[in-house]
Amino acid sequence: MLVEARTSRGLLQADLADKLQRTQSFVSKYERGERRLDFPEFITIADALGVDVTAFIEEYRTRIVRTHPMI
Numbered sequence: 001m002l003v004e005a006r007t008s009r010g011l012l013q014a015d016l017a018d019k020l021q022r023t024q025s026f027v028s029k030y031e032r033g034e035r036r037l038d039f040p041e042f043i044t045i046a047d048a049l050g051v052d053v054t055a056f057i058e059e060y061r062t063r064i065v066r067t068h069p070m071i
Contacts, residue, residue: 001060003031005049019048
């Protein structure tokens, strides 16, 4: 969903990395699932993307229930 948020805003990984003052590989690794984000990192990324955290979490929960009904 973070990839969707980034691409829907027309940002490349490098663009987001610049906003975060991190490397492009940092963005690449969490987008590919090679690295997990801690909550403060998630909030920082959401802010950089202009994502409403509450709405994001609600959508995430909806998608999880749809794909994994036992969770």
